[in-house]
Amino acid sequence: MSGAAAAPLGKDLLGLEPLTAEQITLILDTAEPFKEISERAIKKVPTLRGATIVNLFFEASTRTRVSFEFAEKRLSADTVNVGSTGSSVQKGETLVDTARNLEAMRIDMVVIRHGASGAAQFLADRIESNVINAGDGTHEHPTQGLLDLLTLRDRFKRLDGLKVCIVGDVLHSRVARSNIWGLKKVGAEVAVCGPRSLLPNAIDELEVEVFDRVEDAIEWADALNVLRLQLERMQGGYIPSLREYNRVFGVSRERLERAPRDLVILHPGPMNRGVEIDSDVADGPFSVILDQVTNGVAVRMAVLYLLSGGRPELAEAAKSGGGR
Numbered sequence: 001m002s003g004a005a006a007a008p009l010g011k012d013l014l015g016l017e018p019l020t021a022e023q024i025t026l027i028l029d030t031a032e033p034f035k036e037i038s039e040r041a042i043k044k045v046p047t048l049r050g051a052t053i054v055n056l057f058f059e060a061s062t063r064t065r066v067s068f069e070f071a072e073k074r075l076s077a078d079t080v081n082v083g084s085t086g087s088s089v090q091k092g093e094t095l096v097d098t099a100r101n102l103e104a105m106r107i108d109m110v111v112i113r114h115g116a117s118g119a120a121q122f123l124a125d126r127i128e129s130n131v132i133n134a135g136d137g138t139h140e141h142p143t144q145g146l147l148d149l150l151t152l153r154d155r156f157k158r159l160d161g162l163k164v165c166i167v168g169d170v171l172h173s174r175v176a177r178s179n180i181w182g183l184k185k186v187g188a189e190v191a192v193c194g195p196r197s198l199l200p201n202a203i204d205e206l207e208v209e210v211f212d213r214v215e216d217a218i219e220w221a222d223a224l225n226v227l228r229l230q231l232e233r234m235q236g237g238y239i240p241s242l243r244e245y246n247r248v249f250g251v252s253r254e255r256l257e258r259a260p261r262d263l264v265i266l267h268p269g270p271m272n273r274g275v276e277i278d279s280d281v282a283d284g285p286f287s288v289i290l291d292q293v294t295n296g297v298a299v300r301m302a303v304l305y306l307l308s309g310g311r312p313e314l315a316e317a318a319k320s321g322g323g324r
């Protein structure tokens with residue numbers, strides 16, 4: 001597939017930190033016409049016909065993996081899924097060798113989720129195919145950040161000046177980093193809230209407001225993005241107990257009812273119900289958690305389209321069968 005060099009996002013999408021506000025807005029605007037395709041009876045346009053995309057998922061995923069696969073299939077790309085289980089990674093093959101062997105079969109794009117921070121960049125530097133980071137260690141999860149921004153923009157009709165607080169396990173969260181970079185670039189005000197043991201030591205360098213009490217965060221914010229406690233990345237000692245965490249930092253209906261305004265509630269999933277978020281909030285009237293999932297497909301369609309060299313002004317035409 002040609003045209004990657006001329007693509008408005010460059011060759012790869014590795015994070016939101018390197019993107020400009022204009023590039024982020026371009027992705028969100030390009031996602032808009034793609035939303036409608038998923039509402040059709042026949043959810044398919046020929047926009048990426050002939051493109052071959054490999055989804056390399058070396059860490060567990062439901063939303064991101066399925067969402068990318070739907071986005072690729074709805075754009076008519078040919079897709080192959082590779083996981084660490086059942087592939088030659090189990091026999092010790094390196095990431096680069098795996099990718100180079102796939103490239104020898106003439107692929108165009110790789111979507112990668114990996115447990116190591118920097119894995120997507122490492123791969124992008126070594127292969128010619130476009131690389132999309134679907135979450136690398138504790139570094140970034142750019143398409144999650146983008147779908148969060150799109151969901152907030154849908155709800156508030158603006159991002160500039162919006163007050164968004166990211167609550168919970170910021171330390172281990174690539175979602176937090178992508179949200180902080182993305183939101184700040186488009187003019188939102190960003191805060192974090194959680195126990196100090198779950199905030200990065202260098203939190204000051206991210207230039208965000210820090211709340212030690214969730215009640216103060218709720219009073220300040222227009223929206224809360226509630227993060228999962230990443231128990232699988234904790235070796236112990238970060239919090240006294242899950243019960244204690246819920247008591248002090250849990251986002252509950254009782255706490256939200258004391259807020260001066262109705263707060264929009266996001267969560268990237270998967271949720272620990274009754275730990276970082278209570279069920280009556282997750283399933284409540286101000287939750288946009290399933291809207292985030294729906295928007296994920298459109299955002300990923302937009303990213304695939306733009307990286308493949310698609311021109312933003314033709315995204316609308318792509319809906320009715322126009323190509324790259």
Ligand code: CP
Pocket residue numbers: 060061062063064065135141144268269270
């Ligand atoms: N939000 C998110 O990345 O979810 P998955 O781990 O299920 O992909």
